[in-house]
Amino acid sequence: MDRRQLGKDRSHLMIPYGRQDIQQADIDAVLEVLQSDFLTQGPVVPRFESAVADKVGARHALAVNSATSALHIACLALGLGKGDWLWTSPITFVASANCGLYCGAKVDFVDIDPRTYNLCPQALAAKLEQAERAGRLPKVVVAVHLCGQPCDMQAIHALSQRYGFHIIEDASHAIGGKYQGDYIGNGRYSDITVFSFHPVKIITTAEGGMALTNDDALARRMDLLRSHGVTRDPALMTHEADGPWYYQQIELGYNYRMTELQAALGLSQLERLDDYVARRHALAKRYDQALVEFPVVTPWQHPDSSSAWHLYVVRLKLEDINLTRRQVFDYLRSKGVGVNVHYIPIHTQPYYARLEFYSENYPNSLNYYSSAISVPLHPSLSCQQQDIVVESLKYIVR
Structure with missing residues (x-):
């Protein structure tokens, strides 16, 4: 040649x-929302969250406007900040590492397993041993399920128990996949799992993501962080509400909410x-x-x-x-x-x-x-x- x-x-x-697969049922679901009273902050997002949580066996699911946003609020909820370290794989999209920098933390990488291309538990163990001696252990490890294949989460979790770091599963590629027979996202071996609903992913909400956890406190914190740090819950306020219109900003949060249109598309896609x-x-x-x-x-x-x-x-x-x-x-x-x-x-x-x-x-x-x-x-x-x-x-x- x-x-x-x-x-x-x-x-x-x-x-x-x-590429995405959009069918008539998806179009009908989105049109129904367009003709409803709510285009954002209505009933469909909670329905989508409950459906995904039920599907994978998680206690809480919080829908956001991208998996990047989900990674960010996950790190913040775990207390990652200045002076801390986040470790992840070099073979992933930059968002898996950027989320640590957004929080003011430092980022480092762990080499991949040559067969699965996921973060290597043996390389992680060796790096942790060195980091312990140097006094720079990570606060968070982001385990990326590359191509949809889960990392060796049992081994990574065992290391977290020994060295005291939190685990985020970046499962942006992996909704619908399974580990040890159970759906990825159930939180058995991690603090928080993140899904992506970008059009090329397994199911889509056009743009969108989700953070899942079994920890009530983490769920409450991420719920605040995705919506400006604002609450209408009297139990979270510093004093009694002035009236039914009242809200308080109790955290410095972000506008990371998912729209009703996106959630309707996601609910329809989830059925398939x-x-x-x-x-x-x-x-x-x-x-x-x-x-x-x-x-x-x-x-x-x-x-x-x-x-x-x-x-x-x-x-x-x-x-x-x-x-x-x-x-x-x-x-x-x-x-x-x-x-x-x-x-x-x-x-x-x-x-x-x-x-x-x-x-x-x-x-x-x-x-x-x-x-x-x-x-x-x-x-x-x-x-x-x-x-x-x-x-x-x-x-x-x-």
Whole structure:
């Protein structure tokens, strides 16, 4: 193949790596809210929260306008602040780390497991041992369930019991997935779990997120923080209310609320959650079977997990195919295959590089990034489209 021809043909329609699935029931649900008395702060958001909490087995669920907002109020509710440390994985979207900086805390990273690409418990244990000697243990560890596969939460939780840190599960990719047979989000091994409802995620509210917890005090704090720190609850006020109109701001909060329109869409989508995840599993299995002889590494799944399969990431065996990742990427895009890369290691981003992180501390993360490429996976992906993806990949890597 003439390498100069890679990326030249752009006549095909793009098959996206991920996309929302909007059906008539979703449209009807949103229209019903549009024709109601409340577009925000009405009854639908609480219904959505209760439905998600019931689905995953959590005590409390608080809907917000993005998973980033959920991460922020989760950190604040756990008391993260100036002088504290937040640790997370380098292989995630920047929001998983930025939430610590928003609180005035410092951020550090723990290298990934080379098979699951999630935060590695062994690397975490070694880093914690060093941090204890140096007097800089983390207050919060954000465990990111990359691609929808849960981290080894039992091992991470055991370390939290020994070293005294809080755990946030960044399950932005993982609603509908399971760990040890139970739905992710039940809070068995963490303080707070965060879901994302961005359009490319498992279910969508257009933009939106949710924080779930079994702790009553954390739920009350996050409820305040998402809405300006304002309360109408007499039990929380500093003195008796002046009248039925009265409210008090008792925290410095934010305007992170979810609208009724978003919640209506989410409620409708939630009814199809298990179907969506089942379809993603079927497509992932087809990829596994179709790519078995290819010079790529397909995703390994831990036996304790059942991924929500937000992403299907293959790792190119670049030494075998004699091409760069960029050449493969450009060729697939030219053939209408909307591949992407998830994620650029956070510590290499210019903002974080100025904080003096050293890449040699995260060899597995860099090795992963050098060869990772996400191929299309979403419930609307047809088998015919998936075959186009496979044949295009087969052509370029062979």
